[in-house]
Amino acid sequence: xxxxxxxxxxxxxxxxxxxxxxxxxxRKPAQTDFINKxxxxxxxxxxxxxxxxxxxxxxxxxxAAQKEIADYEAIRWYNEWAYELRNKIRTQQEVKWENVGILxxxxxxxxxxxxxxxxxxxxxxxxxxxxxxxxxQHTMLVGDKEVTNTAMxxxxxxxxxxVEKESWWIYALILATIAxxxxxxHFFRSGTGAGSVNNQQTISxxx
Numbered sequence: 404x405x406x407x408x409x410x411x412x413x414x415x416x417x418x419x420x421x422x423x424x425x426x427x428x429x430r431k432p433a434q435t436d437f438i439n440k441x442x443x444x445x446x447x448x449x450x451x452x453x454x455x456x457x458x459x460x461x462x463x464x465x466x467a468a469q470k471e472i473a474d475y476e477a478i479r480w481y482n483e484w485a486y487e488l489r490n491k492i493r494t495q496q497e498v499k500w501e502n503v504g505i506l507x508x509x510x511x512x513x514x515x516x517x518x519x520x521x522x523x524x525x526x527x528x529x530x531x532x533x534x535x536x537x538x539x540q541h542t543m544l545v546g547d548k549e550v551t552n553t554a555m556x557x558x559x560x561x562x563x564x565x566v567e568k569e570s571w572w573i574y575a576l577i578l579a580t581i582a583x584x585x586x587x588x589h590f591f592r593s594g595t596g597a598g599s600v601n602n603q604q605t606i607s608x609x610x
Contacts (some may be wrong), residue, residue, distance in 0.1 A: 404469075408504065410504070413428060415462075416428040416429075418458075419455065419456050419457055420488065421456075421486075422486070423458050423488065424454065424491060424516075425451070426451055426503065427450045428447055429447065430445055431521050435531065438526075440530060444528065448518060449503060449518035450518070453498045453513075463478050467560055470516070504516055505517040534567055
């Protein structure tokens with residue numbers, strides 16, 4: 404009967420055991436292995452959650468069909484099986500669940516689950532080499548408009564040049580301000596008479 408339970412677990416990705424918890428089959432996504440130039444396929448592993456232990460109705464329908472009994476008999480049989488399983492674990496017995504893992508208690512009396520190694524994956528790694536296209540063109544959404552990446556790059560470059568051309572008067576204004584300050588400082592020290600702009604150095608001429 405364990406084979407039937409394992410089959411349900413693999414197909415439905417979870418199996419709840421009353422009074423114990425639920426064993427889940429979790430999927431680990433595919434990974435890129437750049438070093439070996441390949442893509443590793445997805446993998447699967449078991450996880451135990453002791454806080455949820457209520458099987459759904461579909462499980463008992465499946466179990467009744469497997470044992471060829473009525474649904475209510477399947478419910479009774481499974482609850483009795485789960486009760487015996489809990490008793491074995493709580494009397495310090497390890498329960499080895501074929502192809503799934505081990506159920507046992509820890510030093511504090513809590514039920515723990517040691518999962519079997521990852522489920523066998525029949526997906527072989529796929530060769531993959533990273534390709535970098537420097538001049539590749541693709542569309543992108545800017546606001547509510549769809550443009551290409553090359554058109555957007557050209558637009559940004561043109562905008563930069565335009566800003567630089569339009570800002571020349573700022574530099575001219577700065578230079579003019581500096582010149583005015585220098586002239587003001589010169590007149591402030593030398594006065595505002597005509598002599599302030601002439602050369603005041605005395606030259607002696609030999610007789």
